[in-house]
Amino acid sequence: MHLLRKVPIALTALLMLAPIIAVVLAPLHTPAPEWDFVRSALLPGHLIETARLVLVSALLAIVLGSSTAWLVTSARFPGRDLFRWALMLPLALPTYIGSITFAALLGPTGSLSRMLRSSTGIGIDILTPDGLAITFGLLLYPYVYLPARAVFSNGMSDLLEAARTLGASPARRARRVAFPMARPAIAGGALLVAMEALNDYGAVQYYGVHTLTAGLFKAWGGLYDTGSALRIAGILLLIVLVLAWGEERSRGRASRTSTSPPLRPARLHGWRALTASIWCTLVLGIAFVLPFGTLVIDTVQVAGTTVWSELTGPLLNTLKLAGGSALLTLLIALLFAFAQRNGQARLVKLTSIGYAVPGAVIAMGVMGLAGTFADRTQWILIGTVPLVMYAFAVRFLAMATNPLNAGLATQPRTLDDSARLLGASRIRTFLHINLPLLRPSLVAASAIVLIEVMKELPLTLILRPFGMDTLSTHVFYMARIEQWREAAPPALLIVLCSLLPVLLLERWLQPGRK
């Protein structure tokens, strides 16, 4: 019975890890003729630029995400009800679309830059390494905002109340209680930002930033040296493992199951209320309204020449792919949540590194496996939808397991123990006790995976079947031939499709629903 439960879980975990293991092992049997050059001429510079990009974007995301999360949960001020959900909206903007839109506005020849230069003589140029870090911070801060808000609103009201009765000022309560307690959640979010910055290629190439992923593609496509590219992928994985280990340590010390009631926000007055409103307006305005507005304007400009019927196919494909992948990912994540709850955590935890691997690298691993599989069995998987969904599950599993584990962590163990004492099996306990309580986390997990899959590009591009275009591949074609305006309608559709899941996330975060 014990084995019957553990073996399928271990096998599923291995299946999720297989493409990554394939990538890690590949350098052992792939020659790397240009490795000396890559190591001496590329790696040092690329490592430094990677470190800087990851650090600056994660820090900015932490500042923007946690400050706004604290404001909307702890205070009432004009616009707060709107900001609460609207601050998640940058999630709906794919990084490559967002960063290219920022470049079109604030790059050296951007429309806003030109206006500013002609009126004030000041030149701005966001197309720099630090400019990209700022862009990433702006587009990715919701990864910090979401978990921080969840913890602020639902995890600590009792302690904050105690601090208040002891006479601590709001600022002191935030500094001494709220932020230290939210640190694991913030660190977890920052880790996702770091992973996203590590695996990006489209924006990095456009901004001309030398990250490891850029080096990987230079080795692969420029030096024709797959071996060196795979070694760089290995280094990327190593960095992520170290980051994840650090995050895990910081989380471990602060674990706490909370049953405290939702936080009741305090009303702000005068300049405090004004400052809060202005700060949230600035963050939302720059990170979302600006790029979104640009997409809308561009769409209007090209609406007359856009063949809208050409977009219905990609739209339906995007929805189907996102729905199917979200379902598959969620089922696996549930299985793993069950495993973690019942003491089978080690292998399962490793599966979350898929998120850090550039999509193209996962695709290489997946194709290598599927190719070998086809040679042995004549069963052709490359170019089938199930394989694409499998690849998505490998890549986005972490996005689903994070909210599920966070949800489970708030359920006291005594719940499980009582059910078990009454004779329920582990599986029955999970299905009838843990799972119903987990519903809000399930909604959040499916929402976030839906959004991620709709935005995803490289995996879709490489693995999809003949004739199956999605919105993101459509954007890609237009962008690659530098027809930015023509890329706007499908890009806008991606954002609009992501709005519904974003609203679902808002329901999850509503105080008292968790």
Add this chain to the structure above:
Amino acid sequence: MKAPLLLAAPLLLIACTAPEARETTPPAASAGEVNVYSHRHYDSDKILFARFTELTGIQVNLLSAGDDDLLARIEAEGANTPGDVLITADAGRLGSAKQRGLFQNVTSEVLNTNIPADRRDPDGAWFGFSMRARVFAYNKEKVKPEELRDYADITLPKFKGRVLARSSEHVYNQSLVASFIAHDGQAAAQQWCSGVVRNFARDPKGSDTDQMLAIAEGIGDVAIVNSYYAGKLLSSDDPAKAEARRLIAVAFPDNKGHGTHVNVSGGGVIQHAKNKANAIKLLEFLSSDEAQRVFAENNLEFPVKPGVPAAAILQGFGTFKADTLDLSLLSTNNAEAVKTLTAAGWR
């Protein structure tokens, strides 16, 4: 959520994926089909494939992705590949695909007649269909055309702080330098790269179009760009590009008598193609007068077939002598080009 619902979920999953699973092997029309892997995704190609189906009854199934992606996919699929034709927009990738054994050699009287020998592989592994030239776009108020006769001219001291180019990560810069290495050796190429870097107006960033927009902003005066993007910009109706259209002219630089560097878009029949005859028919069609005119008019590329005129806007740039370098050398020298660019500090 209840257990039965959970059990139903995988069924639901299968149900919603099943229709696509069938789409991977589309129903064959009476004349059969041909599966095309292409790095190109242009209206011109869509028009051409539709026209091919109209003429022959052969259904064209298209999968577009990045060129390295496609090479890797064909490699992973091996003998099971459904692909019949691979089309890329870079001779370097075509050469690399040949080296990796992804193409089979084709003998076709039609292809050999339509396409000049220096625009196709001598063994018939791949055939070029259209060309793009690496040209100079310049500010005609600040630069005289006679100052831009050769690629080496932009390394002269008078162009210090005035030269624009995209990053060295892009294949068109790599293949330009690969052609210099093939002609005059690595040292000469290195000297040219260093000279350009010395004269850069700013760090390389953005696209080819962005370099031309930067000229309009006065950031620099000469940009190394692809003729296709120059043509697109100069025929665009985007009001944001009006100033660039007013200011910019195009020059075809020579390379010490070798001519202007060109790269080709082309394709070949995949080694394990299941529809080889149809694949050859498609390649032959792409080399026909009718198809060559579509490449020229709809996509502003130079046709490879002698006698088919370039689009009017490109003809307006003037006449030029295209480099006739053996295109397979672009692939064998690409890694060296990347190293040379990196050594020169070309970001």
